Each structure stands twice: as C-alpha cells, then as structure tokens.
Amino acid sequence: MRCAGIAFGLALAALLAAAPALAATNGVGRPGYGKTLAREMCGECHVVAPDQKSGGDPLAPNLVERVQDAGITELALRAYLQTSHPIMPNVRLTVEQTDDIVAYLLSLKGAKR
Ligand code: HEC
Numbered sequence: 574m575r576c577a578g579i580a581f582g583l584a585l586a587a588l589l590a591a592a593p594a595l596a597a598t599n600g601v602g603r604p605g606y607g608k609t610l611a612r613e614m615c616g617e618c619h620v621v622a623p624d625q626k627s628g629g630d631p632l633a634p635n636l637v638e639r640v641q642d643a644g645i646t647e648l649a650l651r652a653y654l655q656t657s658h659p660i661m662p663n664v665r666l667t668v669e670q671t672d673d674i675v676a677y678l679l680s681l682k683g684a685k686r
C-alpha cells in the first residue's frame with residue numbers, strides 16, 4: 574500500500590504542477606495533446622483532422638465536419654464521451670484525456686475541410 578500512496582502523491586504533485594500552465598489557456602484541456610490523442614484513439618474510425626483523408630468506420634461521423642454544428646458544444650461532447658452509446662464503443666478516457674480531446678475538437682470549429 575506504501576507504493577500506491579507514493580504513486581498517488583506523485584500523480585497529485587504532477588497535477589498541481591500542471592495547474593498554472595492550464596490556467597493560462599481558455600479551457601482546461603490542452604488541444605495539442607488532444608490532437609495526438611484524437612488521432613490515436615478516435616482516428617481509426619472518425620476523421621479527426623482536416624488533413625485526414627478518411628475514417629475507418631463508415632458509421633462514424635467525420636468529426637471535423639460535426640464540430641462545425643452549433644449544437645456540438647463542450648457540454649455536448651463531454652456528455653457524449655461520458656455516457657454509454659449503442660453503436661460507438663465506449664472509449665474509456667481519463668478526465669485529462671477528455672479535457673484535451675474536447676479542447677482539440679472545439680479548436681476545429683471554423684477549420685477548413
Ligand atoms: C471503433 C470506432 C470508433 C472509435 C474508436 C470512436 N468512435 Fe466516435 N463514433 C463511432 C460511431 C460508429 C459513431 C456513430 C454512433 C451513432 O450514430 O450512434 C460515433 C459517434 C461519435 C460522436 C457523436 C457524433 C454526432 O454526430 O453526434 C462523437 C462526438 C464521437 N463519436 C467522438 C469520438 C471520440 C472523441 C473518440 C475518441 C476518444 C471516438 N469517437 C472514438 C465510432 C467510433
């Protein structure tokens with residue numbers, strides 16, 4: 574249990590160290606990290622970048638196009654990613670990964686496609 578305690582302490586320290594950097598941006602997420610995460614975790618099915626030719630799953634909407642929709646808000650994305658849905662597999666994301674991916678996707682609003 575000592576090890577777990579140390580690991581938790583380290584994680585907490587890392588989180589606290591990151592806090593001032595996060596406060597410098599508008600949202601909590603880091604779009605730069607989110608882009609990499611989205612390519613790795615979502616890109617096999619969805620188009621997640623304007624320069625990505627196609628997603629792998631014909632049922633998965635092109636997210637670059639979807640985020641142009643005014644209804645795709647931060648809240649809508651978070652709700653979608655945190656609840657279960659019938660067709661898309663439930664991707665398990667940490668809070669940080671969710672923040673980063675949501676920040677990245679929202680940064681695509683207005684992106685050329
Ligand atoms: C294995 C394939 C697959 C992966 C991986 C995947 N998705 Fe999906 N996603 C889908 C499919 C299929 C749908 C359409 C579901 C439906 O129509 O109900 C969908 C739907 C969505 C929607 C709803 C879009 C809309 O039009 O309302 C969002 C948002 C979304 N995915 C985000 C993500 C994000 C972010 C990731 C990565 C963390 C991800 N998805 C990973 C297959 C995938």
